[in-house]
Amino acid sequence: xxxxxxxxxxxxxxxxxxxxxxxxxxxxxxxxxxxxxxxxxxxxxxxxxxxxxxxxxxxxxxxxxxxxxxxxxxxxxxxxxxxxxxxxxxxxxxxxxxxxxxxxxxxxxxxxxxxxxxxxxxxxxxxxxxxxxxxxxxxxxxxxxxxxxxxxxxxxxxxxxxxxxxxxxxxxx
Numbered sequence: 001x002x003x004x005x006x007x008x009x010x011x012x013x014x015x016x017x018x019x020x021x022x023x024x025x026x027x028x029x030x031x032x033x034x035x036x037x038x039x040x041x042x043x044x045x046x047x048x049x050x051x052x053x054x055x056x057x058x059x060x061x062x063x064x065x066x067x068x069x070x071x072x073x074x075x076x077x078x079x080x081x082x083x084x085x086x087x088x089x090x091x092x093x094x095x096x097x098x099x100x101x102x103x104x105x106x107x108x109x110x111x112x113x114x115x116x117x118x119x120x121x122x123x124x125x126x127x128x129x130x131x132x133x134x135x136x137x138x139x140x141x142x143x144x145x146x147x148x149x150x151x152x153x154x155x156x157x158x159x160x161x162x163x164x165x166x167x168x169x170x171x172x173x
Contacts, residue, residue: 051121054151058126061149061156062114065132068106070099077156084160086145091160104139111135124151140169 047055061076074095083098084091092101106112118129126149134141144165150158 047121051123051126053154054124054126054149055119055121057151057154057156058119058128058147058149059116062116062128062130065112065114068109068112070095070102070106073102074098077159078152081156082158084158086161086163088163105134105141108139109134109136124157125149126151142167142169 057076061073064072064076067073077095080094082091082093083101085101092098112135113133115131115133116128117131120127126147128147128149130145130147132141132143132145143161143163146162146164148158148160148162149156
């Protein structure tokens with residue numbers, strides 16, 4: 001499945017949803033105080049019960065990577081979920097596609113950690129800043145970025161990652 005954006009004067013334009021999402025990610029990535037305007041105007045910025053549940057699901061999903069069991073990871077998604085590994089990769093759909101992409105990383109890793117540094121939720125949208133590390137003698141990788149999760153019925157419907165920094169460490173014998 002690919003996303004096609006409207007074309008205007010020969011230039012592909014993102015739709016409003018992706019434009020707003022990208023703008024929000026840019027603010028978060030820049031380290032700007034996202035809550036300050038809302039707080040100054042007296043809005044409650046604490047997550048409500050549904051938002052907290054969404055945060056808990058995303059955190060459990062991130063923790064599931066430590067098991068190196070992709071079925072445990074996939075259990076946090078709806079069946080026809082969409083995943084986009086980075087802003088430069090096409091989206092994939094469903095558990096079989098996720099396994100095809102990620103199983104080689106899991107198999108080559110001695111351990112996997114997803115360290116969640118910050119999380120923000122509004123309605124069905126959860127955004128986290130995290131560092132994913134694939135500890136491996138053959139394919140070591142440390143990735144830092146923003147994960148954007150759209151929730152549906154208590155599970156992840158869409159997961160898009162945006163890379164801020166990636167390091168492929170030297171392989172140690």
